[in-house]
Amino acid sequence: xxxxxxxxxxxxxxxxxxxxxxxxxxxxxxxxxxxxxxxxxxxxxxxxxxxxxxxxxxxxxxxxxxxxxxxxxxxxxxxxxxxxxxxxxxxxxxxxxxxxxxxxxxxxxxxxxxxxxxxxxxxxxxx
Numbered sequence: 001x002x003x004x005x006x007x008x009x010x011x012x013x014x015x016x017x018x019x020x021x022x023x024x025x026x027x028x029x030x031x032x033x034x035x036x037x038x039x040x041x042x043x044x045x046x047x048x049x050x051x052x053x054x055x056x057x058x059x060x061x062x063x064x065x066x067x068x069x070x071x072x073x074x075x076x077x078x079x080x081x082x083x084x085x086x087x088x089x090x091x092x093x094x095x096x097x098x099x100x101x102x103x104x105x106x107x108x109x110x111x112x113x114x115x116x117x118x119x120x121x122x123x124x125x126x127x
Contacts, residue, residue: 002032006104010037021076021123022111031120034107038126044101044108047092058084076123079112085122086112 007017018041022032048060055061058081079085086109093105115122 001030003034004107005035006040006100007035007037010039013037015039016126019076019123019125019127020108020111021125022114023121023123024118025121032111032114034104034111036104040101040104044089044092044096044105047095048088049091057081059088076125079115079122079124082112082116082122086116 016038018036018038020034020036021030023030045059048056050060051057059079062077062079089105089108089112093102093109096102096105112122114120
């Protein structure tokens with residue numbers, strides 16, 4: 001299982017973190033997991049632009065319209081619209097200059113891509 005904790009530099013802040021998990025729902029096995037400081041997660045998602053119709057979709061919708069999403073989904077929420085979500089994170093990865101957030105985006109893209117290819121689920125939780 002791949003595991004990466006990007007929240008380590010922020011431990012002293014005692015802020016919440018975000019877990020992103022690639023899970024095989026048939027076998028109930030976690031295949032990959034990353035932990036991100038909530039500030040990095042919010043910063044990444046805030047860079048996602050509106051779509052061509054001027055609407056929030058996929059991850060941007062969940063972040064901006066379902067806010068506060070962690071109260072609506074106290075356990076894991078299953079990321080939907082994986083293709084659109086992948087495109088959004090790839091866009092942010094190409095736009096941001098911060099190396100750590102760029103690396104986080106690469107990991108998120110890898111997880112989403114594997115979920116699409118293997119018909120697995122991407123689960124997200126604030127903890």
